[in-house]
Amino acid sequence: MNKExxxxxxxxxxxxxxxxxxxxxxGNQQLNSWQCxxxxxxxxxxxxxxxxxxxxxxxxxxxxxxxxHYTCASGITPxxxxxxxxxxxxxxxxxxxxxxxxxGKNVRFIYSWDDYDVFRKVPKNMPEPEMLSTYLRKPITLxxxxxxxxxxxxxxxxxxxxxxxxxxxxxxxxxxQAKRYRASEYAQGMRLALEKRDEIRAILDEFRTEPLExxxxxxxxxxxxx
Numbered sequence: 001m002n003k004e005x006x007x008x009x010x011x012x013x014x015x016x017x018x019x020x021x022x023x024x025x026x027g028n029q030q031l032n033s034w035q036c037x038x039x040x041x042x043x044x045x046x047x048x049x050x051x052x053x054x055x056x057x058x059x060x061x062x063x064x065x066x067x068x069h070y071t072c073a074s075g076i077t078p079x080x081x082x083x084x085x086x087x088x089x090x091x092x093x094x095x096x097x098x099x100x101x102x103x104g105k106n107v108r109f110i111y112s113w114d115d116y117d118v119f120r121k122v123p124k125n126m127p128e129p130e131m132l133s134t135y136l137r138k139p140i141t142l143x144x145x146x147x148x149x150x151x152x153x154x155x156x157x158x159x160x161x162x163x164x165x166x167x168x169x170x171x172x173x174x175x176x177q178a179k180r181y182r183a184s185e186y187a188q189g190m191r192l193a194l195e196k197r198d199e200i201r202a203i204l205d206e207f208r209t210e211p212l213e214x215x216x217x218x219x220x221x222x223x224x225x226x
Contacts, residue, residue, distance in 0.1 A: 053095030057103065060096070070105050072097050074172075075112030078157035079140055080123045086161075094170050111172035115154040116181045119143045126153075141178040154178070 060070065074093040076086055090111070097109045119140045122132045127146040132153075135143040140154040149156035162174065180186060193200060205211050 053099035054102075056096045057099035060100070061103075061105075068106065069108060070100055071108045071110060072100075073110040073112065075110075075114060075175075077114040077117040077140070078154045078161075079117065079120065080157065081125060082157060082161050090165070090170060090172075091168075094172075109172040110175055112175045112177060113154070113158050114177050115139070115141050115158070116178040119153070139178060 064070075072093050074089055076082070076089070093109065097107050100107045116139050118137050119132075119135050119142075121136070122129045126132055132143065132146060141152050143153035145151070145153045145156040147156060150159055158174075158176075165171065
């Protein structure tokens, strides 16, 4: 395999060796073939990889019609070392974004950091695990970064990704959900969802093998009261 062969068709050229280095930077050195199929599985795959982006692009345009703007989105909770599986999700969306732009479309690529999620467990690679355990069930933006990378644990993990992605030509628009929740930017939408909860449940039940539990609706009602 030629490790310097381009991963993607034009307009961007990325070498396999650089992507492999990116994978290692993300902290997962035990890479399995399924995770790396579209990343380091040989030069002959490149056309198929890029064609997939074009296929999805054409499907979007066909089903959604011509738009002045297209928005593509991805995102994760920065709750631990970001690994090659997370990169797969990022690059999958990036391929669609590039395919749309090749057609002259105006595209916005949003990457959402769900950093208002709670701290569920202490990663084994973090110093001071006993101290960190006192922050369980709190928003990860309130958890200290014991590696000393940033002002909090979430931001440290975010910076690790944001610093390396430009090396492979990926530069999305980052959205930090903790800031938006604290600023009540979603309050109106949440109120509307609560008011329409029965309609929402009915729609979801059309696509479920079992009806949505009423307990969930009850929990939403309690949320509404608070």
